[in-house]
Amino acid sequence: xxxxxxxxxxxxxxxxxLFIFGLKLLGSAGTARRGNTLSAIGxxxxxxxxxxxxxxxxxxxxxxxxxxxxxxxxxxxxxxxMTAMPxxxxxxxxxxGMASLLVGAAAISGAVDVFTLITxxxxxxxxxVTFTGSLVAYGKLSETIGSGAVTFxxxxxxxxxxxxxxxxxxxxxxxxxxxxxxxxxxxxxxxxFGIMLVIPIGGADMPxxxxxxxxxxxxxxxxxxxxxxxxxxxxxxxxxGASGIILTQIMCKAxxxxxxxxxxxxxxxxxxxxxxxxxEVKPISVEDAFYVLEAATNVAIIPGYGxxxxxxxxxxxxxxxxxxxxxxxxxxxxxxxxGRMPGHMNVLLAEAxxxxxxxxxxxEINPRMETVDVAIVIGANDVVxxxxxxxxxxxxxxxxxxxVDSARTVFVLKRSMASxxxxxxxxxxFKENTRMLFGDAKETIxxxxxxxx
Amino acid sequence: MEAVFxxxxxxxxxxxxxxxxxxxxxxxxxxxxxxxxxxxxxxxVGAISLAGTGQQDxxxxxxxxxxxxxxxxxxxxxxxTDRMLAMFKKRGG
Numbered sequence: 137x138x139x140x141x142x143x144x145x146x147x148x149x150x151x152x153x154l155f156i157f158g159l160k161l162l163g164s165a166g167t168a169r170r171g172n173t174l175s176a177i178g179x180x181x182x183x184x185x186x187x188x189x190x191x192x193x194x195x196x197x198x199x200x201x202x203x204x205x206x207x208x209x210x211x212x213x214x215x216x217x218m219t220a221m222p223x224x225x226x227x228x229x230x231x232x233g234m235a236s237l238l239v240g241a242a243a244i245s246g247a248v249d250v251f252t253l254i255t256x257x258x259x260x261x262x263x264x265v266t267f268t269g270s271l272v273a274y275g276k277l278s279e280t281i282g283s284g285a286v287t288f289x290x291x292x293x294x295x296x297x298x299x300x301x302x303x304x305x306x307x308x309x310x311x312x313x314x315x316x317x318x319x320x321x322x323x324x325x326x327x328x329f330g331i332m333l334v335i336p337i338g339g340a341d342m343p344x345x346x347x348x349x350x351x352x353x354x355x356x357x358x359x360x361x362x363x364x365x366x367x368x369x370x371x372x373x374x375x376x377g378a379s380g381i382i383l384t385q386i387m388c389k390a391x392x393x394x395x396x397x398x399x400x401x402x403x404x405x406x407x408x409x410x411x412x413x414x415x416e417v418k419p420i421s422v423e424d425a426f427y428v429l430e431a432a433t434n435v436a437i438i439p440g441y442g443x444x445x446x447x448x449x450x451x452x453x454x455x456x457x458x459x460x461x462x463x464x465x466x467x468x469x470x471x472x473x474x475g476r477m478p479g480h481m482n483v484l485l486a487e488a489x490x491x492x493x494x495x496x497x498x499x500e501i502n503p504r505m506e507t508v509d510v511a512i513v514i515g516a517n518d519v520v521x522x523x524x525x526x527x528x529x530x531x532x533x534x535x536x537x538x539x540v541d542s543a544r545t546v547f548v549l550k551r552s553m554a555s556x557x558x559x560x561x562x563x564x565x566f567k568e569n570t571r572m573l574f575g576d577a578k579e580t581i582x583x584x585x586x587x588x589x
Numbered sequence: 590m591e592a593v594f595x596x597x598x599x600x601x602x603x604x605x606x607x608x609x610x611x612x613x614x615x616x617x618x619x620x621x622x623x624x625x626x627x628x629x630x631x632x633x634v635g636a637i638s639l640a641g642t643g644q645q646d647x648x649x650x651x652x653x654x655x656x657x658x659x660x661x662x663x664x665x666x667x668x669x670t671d672r673m674l675a676m677f678k679k680r681g682g
Contacts, residue, residue: 155628156605162621163612169674172624176667179631183663186634192641197653201640205660212661213669221673225622228666231658232629238655239632242639242648251592350622353629362595364635370595371602372631378606379625383618472615479618483673491680492616 140190147185148368154178155372159379165492182368218487219444222346222477226273229349233266236356241323243363244313253313255362257306257322262356264326265333270349272334273342277476283339295332301325337399340518342476344387344398351380383478390472390498392524392535417553420571422580426587428545428571432509435459436501438469438538439481442515442549446577452514453488455581458588468494469501469511469538471519502539511543513564514577515550521562546570549577620673627666633659 155178161171187198216224240259247253275281302325309318337345354376361369388395429435437456443449456466468490474481482495496504505511513520523530524537540546546569553565553574564570573580613621636659639652 152602156609158624159606159609160612162617162624163609163614165614165616165677166679168617168620168677169671172620172667172670172674175624175628176671179627179663179667182631182634183637186637189638189641191638194641194643197640197649198637198656201636201653201656202660205657205662206664208657209661209663209665210668213665213672216669218673221619221623221669224665224669225619225626228623228626228662229629232626232632232662235630235632235636235655235658235662238651238658239635239639242636242651242655245648347622350625350629354625357629357632357635358599360632360635362592364638365591365595366635367595367598369631369635370598372628374599374602375606375609376625376629378603379610379621382607382610383622386615386618470615477619478622479615479620482616483619483676486673486676486678489676489678492677493680495616497615 138190140188144185144188145367147181148366148371151178151182151185151368152371154181155375159375182372218449218484219447220278221483222342222475222480223274223277225477226270226277226346226349229346229353230267230270230274232353233263233270233349233356235263236353236360237263237267237323237326239360240363241319243360244319247313247363250310252363252365253310254306255359257309259356259359259363260319260322261302261306261326262352262359264323265330266349266352266356268327268330269334269345269352270330272331273345273349276334276339277342277346285338286335291332291336295329298325298329298332302329333399339476341391341398343473343478343480344384344391344395346477347380347383347387348395349380351377351384354378354380387473387478390536392532415566415568417565418571419574420547422573422583423587425547425571425573426584428547429459429464429510429584430462430588432459433464434507434509435464435466436469436505436508436511436540436543437466438471438474438511438513438516438520438540439485440471440474440514440516440519441476441480442517442551442577444475444480444484444515446515448514448578448581449484449488449490451578451581451585453485453490454585455588456490458585462588466494467496467501467504469498469540470495471498471516471538474516474519498536498538505539505542508543509545511540511546513540513546513548514581517550517562520564522567523561523563526563540564541567541569544569547573549573549575549580551576616677617674620670620677623666623673624670627663627670630659630662630666633663 158171158175161167305321358373636655
């Protein structure tokens with residue numbers, strides 16, 4: 137090994153160590169920021185090392201790529217609103233996938249043996265699926281296209297045909313790599329497959345999809361690493377791949393569904409058994425709600441996607457402070473799949489300056505729920521639905537939920553009585569101790585704040 | 590042999606990844622994801638040599654495109670993660 141090559145390899149080892157150490161520091165909120173910086177330093181070292189490669193004769197293309205990509209990335213990261221993080225992460229996943237596709241495709245001329253050709257195909261396949269899948273996810277999350285599940289007759293047959301087509305073209309490509317037709321077929325079918333995979337998945341299942349695409353973007357980098365024979369791509373790619381898979385598992389577990397159920401349930405119609413719900417919906421005025429809250433000593437706030445939509449995180453924090461000044465203990469109960477991506481609610485509340493040790497996970501808040509005077513549900517529905525415990529025929533039966541109905545009083549902030557995204561009836565709204573606060577969450581909480589001051 | 594060696598690296602990294610990520614608390618899952626996103630921009634390293642061949646052929650252009658896309662991930666991913674993590678504060682801190 138030449139000395140310059142050796143230098144590059146050593147730099148990659150250092151970079152890999154920094155990635156691993158950076159991820160380790162992400163294990164606690166106190167050290168996470170330092171971990172991210174370490175990881176960024178690792179990346180810088182890897183890039184500088186790659187730039188010293190003797191094979192590089194022309195730096196113009198590299199520089200052009202850096203400038204364009206860097207400017208876009210820096211601008212996007214500064215301007216993005218915290219409520220729009222899911223869209224941004226989805227889009228970035230897609231870019232990562234496309235980059236791996238391009239690297240795989242550009243590496244073909246150097247591919248001599250069948251093993252390398254297979255890895256080229258894999259990086260194109262995973263990269264392509266990640267790219268278009270992420271674009272569809274982005275469209276659904278940003279509501280540029282409808283967020284609902286898109287299904288049609290014969291979807292499974294079409295998908296099976298695409299898979300068979302991908303396998304056939306991949307085999308033909310490996311047998312006759314000189315003929316570009318098969319390569320184009322693999323690229324085209326992979327891109328199509330990415331779209332087909334994500335369109336049948338509805339908005340509420342997005343935390344799973346976005347985690348899975350995150351994992352794919354890592355695996356695509358991994359495959360590209362095999363294609364260009366570069367071990368730092370393999371190490372970093374598999375770290376990301378593992379991370380995405382774990383998040384996917386956590387999300388699936390939090391919904392009590394298997395991954396295949398999330399991915400393919402759009403194909404099977406949900407059984408429409410009507411659940412008989414007894415009792416009536418009891419609305420409450422902001423003024424009356426204020427009197428209840430003023431007397432409360434222990435309040436739990438359960439946010440959901442509706443809080444993000446209404447951009448209500450800052451007024452929630454304001455209300456939280458007023459309650460605390462009034463001698464009341466306030467905690468937040470965060471369900472793992474509340475929002476549109478893992479940890480979505482935590483970031484929004486952190487943005488509003490809510491300390492992270494006030495944000496309790498579901499398993500922490502549930503045992504305390506019986507001592508809670510008022511549980512305030514803001515724009516959450518399925519994650520507080522008692523039907524998941526009580527109604528065996530409910531589509532979400534068995535899903536772990538936050539048991540707000542055990543609290544003395546429950547306030548539900550909701551736009552109207554129209555049924556939620558999943559179209560599942562929520563018996564919580566009809567319970568004896570539930571009061572509905574209809575209207576925009578931000579305005580309702582603003583009204584409560586005015587009552588306090 | 591090369592293939593076996595690379596597969597070895599793959600296996601070990603996946604195990605390390607699982608061990609590390611399992612310890613990340615739910616509070617930090619969004620920053621974890623965007624941080625992982627930035628790391629997946631590592632493809633830039635593979636793209637650099639493809640973009641620097643000076644051939645000015647299709648592969649060269651694809652390499653340059655990959656550098657641009659992966660840089661979006663790297664720069665954007667690390668910056669937005671830092672922006673988010675800066676917001677996480679302890680009670681009274």
